[in-house]
Amino acid sequence: MGFAAKIKDFFGFTGPLPEGFFDDLEDLLVEGDLGPGLAVKLVGRLQELSKKEKITEPGPLRERxxxxxxxxxxxxxxxxxxKGESPALILLLGVNGTGKTTTAAKLAARYRARGRNPILAAADTFRAGAVDQLKIHGQRLKIRVVAHRQGGDPAAVVYDAMEAALxxxxxxxxxxxxxxxxxxTALVEELKKIDRVLETRLKKPETAARCIKWLVLDATTGRNALAQAEIFHGAVPLDGVILTKYDSGARGGVVFSLSEELKLPTVFICDGEGYEHIRPFDPAAFAExxxxxN
Ligand SMILES: Nc1nc2c(ncn2[C@@H]2O[C@H](COP(=O)(O)OP(=O)(O)O)[C@@H](O)[C@H]2O)c(=O)[nH]1
Ligand SMILES: [Mg+2]
Known part of the structure; x- marks a missing residue:
C-alpha cells in the first residue's frame, strides 16, 4: 500500500483514538519522507491541540x-x-534524471500560454543526447532552442540565449x-562563469544576480532529495524547488523539510511526462x- 492510501486509512475511522495513535502517526510520517525531527515536532503540536480542544475523533484531528x-x-x-523581468532568466539545476530537461520544456509551454515569449537554452552540453532531447521538445512546442555542440561551454549557451532575447x-x-x-566546486564555478559572461558581455551587471535558480528534485528519491537540496543551496542560494514525479504513489513529505530546514519554497509540482503535467505549488491542497x- 502506498503512503497516500496508508494515511487515508490511518485517519479513516470513527470513534475514539486508539492507544498509541500519536506514536503510530509519527512512524507513518517518517515513512512519508517527512523526517524524524519534524515528525516528532508536528505530532507533538497535534497532541497538544487535541488535549486543549478536547478533540477525540480522527476526522477533526486530521483537519487540524x-x-x-x-x-x-x-x-x-x-x-x-x-513579473517585470525582461528578459528573465531561469536556471534549472539538479542531479541527473530528476527531470530538468522535461521541466524546462513544460515551463516554456506554460509561460508561453501565459503570454511570455520563452527561449530554451540547451546549457547541458555535458550529457550525450541532452541537446537533442531539448531540441525535440522545442520542435514539438515550436519554441526556439539556443544550442551549441555537445561538450561546449554552458555559459556561452546561456549568453547566446540572453542575447537572442535582448x-x-x-x-x-x-x-x-x-x-x-x-x-x-563544479556548480559554483559553472554559475560564476555564467555570471561573468552575462556581466561582461551583456553589460548588464544585474542580469546574472537576478537570475532565478530553481532546483529540480525527484519526489521518488525521498530524503535523498533533501540532501541534494542542502548541497545545491549551500553552494548557490536557490530561489525554490520544483518537485517532479509526484505521480504514481510518491510521498512528498520532503517538501515540508525543505521549508522547515532550508526555508526553501516549492514553486511547482510535476506529476507526469506530458507538457501539461506541471502546476504551481498549492500549499493547502498539498498539505491536505x-x-x-479522502
Ligand atoms: N512520471 C514522471 N516522469 C517524469 C516527470 N518529469 C520527468 N520525468 C521523466 O524522468 C526522466 C528523466 O527526465 P529528464 O528531463 O531527462 O531529466 P534530467 O536528466 O534532469 O534532464 C524522463 O524519462 C522523463 O520523462 C514527472 O513529473 N513524472
Ligand atoms: Mg537533461
Whole structure:
C-alpha cells in the first residue's frame, strides 16, 4: 500500500483514538519522507491541540493536522517572481534524471500560454543526447532552442540565449543545465562563469544576480532529495524547488523539510511526462493530500 492510501486509512475511522495513535502517526510520517525531527515536532503540536480542544475523533484531528502542515510551508508565487523581468532568466539545476530537461520544456509551454515569449537554452552540453532531447521538445512546442555542440561551454549557451532575447527574440530564457553540477566546486564555478559572461558581455551587471535558480528534485528519491537540496543551496542560494514525479504513489513529505530546514519554497509540482503535467505549488491542497484527505 502506498503512503497516500496508508494515511487515508490511518485517519479513516470513527470513534475514539486508539492507544498509541500519536506514536503510530509519527512512524507513518517518517515513512512519508517527512523526517524524524519534524515528525516528532508536528505530532507533538497535534497532541497538544487535541488535549486543549478536547478533540477525540480522527476526522477533526486530521483537519487540524493538515492545517499544521500547511502553516509550515513557505510559499512563493512563480508568476510574481517573474513579473517585470525582461528578459528573465531561469536556471534549472539538479542531479541527473530528476527531470530538468522535461521541466524546462513544460515551463516554456506554460509561460508561453501565459503570454511570455520563452527561449530554451540547451546549457547541458555535458550529457550525450541532452541537446537533442531539448531540441525535440522545442520542435514539438515550436519554441526556439539556443544550442551549441555537445561538450561546449554552458555559459556561452546561456549568453547566446540572453542575447537572442535582448535582440527581441524573447522575454524569458529557460536554461537546462548539466547534472554533474551537483559537486559543489563544479556548480559554483559553472554559475560564476555564467555570471561573468552575462556581466561582461551583456553589460548588464544585474542580469546574472537576478537570475532565478530553481532546483529540480525527484519526489521518488525521498530524503535523498533533501540532501541534494542542502548541497545545491549551500553552494548557490536557490530561489525554490520544483518537485517532479509526484505521480504514481510518491510521498512528498520532503517538501515540508525543505521549508522547515532550508526555508526553501516549492514553486511547482510535476506529476507526469506530458507538457501539461506541471502546476504551481498549492500549499493547502498539498498539505491536505499529504494528510490523507479522502
Ligand atoms: N512520471 C514522471 N516522469 C517524469 C516527470 N518529469 C520527468 N520525468 C521523466 O524522468 C526522466 C528523466 O527526465 P529528464 O528531463 O531527462 O531529466 P534530467 O536528466 O534532469 O534532464 C524522463 O524519462 C522523463 O520523462 C514527472 O513529473 N513524472
Ligand atoms: Mg537533461
Amino acid at each position: 493536522f493538515a492545517k499544521l502542515l500547511e502553516d509550515g510551508l513557505k510559499v512563493l508565487d512563480p508568476d510574481t517572481l517573474l 535582440a527581441g527574440g524573447g522575454d524569458l530564457v529557460i536554461a537546462d543545465t548539466a547534472g554533474r553540477m551537483h559537486t559543489r 493530500r499529504f494528510a490523507g484527505r
